[in-house]
Amino acid sequence: MSTSATPGLELLQPTMHGRWEPRRALTLSAARRRTAFVRLLRFIFLTAIAAIIALLAVQLFLGAAGGAPAPSEAVSTDVRMVNPRITGRDEHLTPYALTADVAVRRRDDSSGLTELERPRLDYDFLNTGTNASEVLAQTGTFDPATRILDLFSDVNLNTDNGYSFSSQHARIFLREERVSGESPVTGSGPVGTISADRYEIHEGGNRVIFEGNVHARIVQDRTAPSDGEDQ
CATH class of the missing domain: 1.20.5 (Single alpha-helices involved in coiled-coils or other helix-helix interfaces)
Structure with a gap:
């Protein structure tokens, strides 16, 4: 097989x-x-x-x-106050009141200055009458640490003894009852008118200094006694 x-x-x-x-x-x-x-x-x-x-x-x-x-910082960068009022006394205990339409404090400004719109200062620095002196301006800055008030643009200073001064700048030392201005000034009062490039007010208004191109016009009292009055 x-x-x-x-x-x-x-x-x-x-x-x-x-x-x-x-x-x-x-x-x-x-x-x-x-x-x-x-x-x-x-x-x-x-x-x-x-x-x-x-x-x-x-x-x-x-x-x-x-x-x-970040959004909080962007919204509240500056501190703004309407109708602020600051009160105090100078070294002679003379009272003053600082007001304004608006006050702005910049948070990014390390100097601590407060910017003022239309500031006013009621300050009886002459201390001779019942009506306090008043300073008006368009803008200004106030340093609370030094108590120095700088006024700018259309500054008008009226004293309680009848004198009025106009300038573009006034620096008021609230501790010392002293005012200085580096801009031209014109003034008028009971005895006449005066203009100068610079000015200073010392001792609460008892001594006023004008410097640079000083021009003054004295108005004399020409009122004569009437007949029958003692000479």
Whole structure:
């Protein structure tokens, strides 16, 4: 009895072995590549989520730490007061009252000056009458530390003994009952008129100094006694 295989089986066996083994190897390789690709996509996705969360956390932290004061500072940079009133006394205990239409204090100004609009000063620095002196100007600055008041633009100073001075600048030292001005001044009073480039008022008005191109006109009392009166 012959042991040779059936011709049909001899042709079928090599063909079956040669076709299925390579396909299996290709299928495993593709699966591995696909698994690696999925892992890579998962890693990229998780990394993107972590980056977004970190960015949001940083923005929230910065907003809570530094974002809140900025709008408050922008809104309230300056301190503004309507119809302010400042009162005090000089070194001789003479009272004064400083008022204005508006007072503004700049927070970014380290000098501490207060800007004034249409300031007024009621100050009985002559201390001789019942009506206090009054100084008016368009603008001014007040230093509370030194008690120095600077007045600018259309400065008018009227004293209680009948004298009136007009200038573009007046610096009033409230502690010393002293006034000085570096702008031209014109004045009038019971004895006449005067003009000069500079002026100073000392000792509460008892001594007035004019400097630079001084021009004065003295008005004399020409009233003569009537007949029958003693000479």
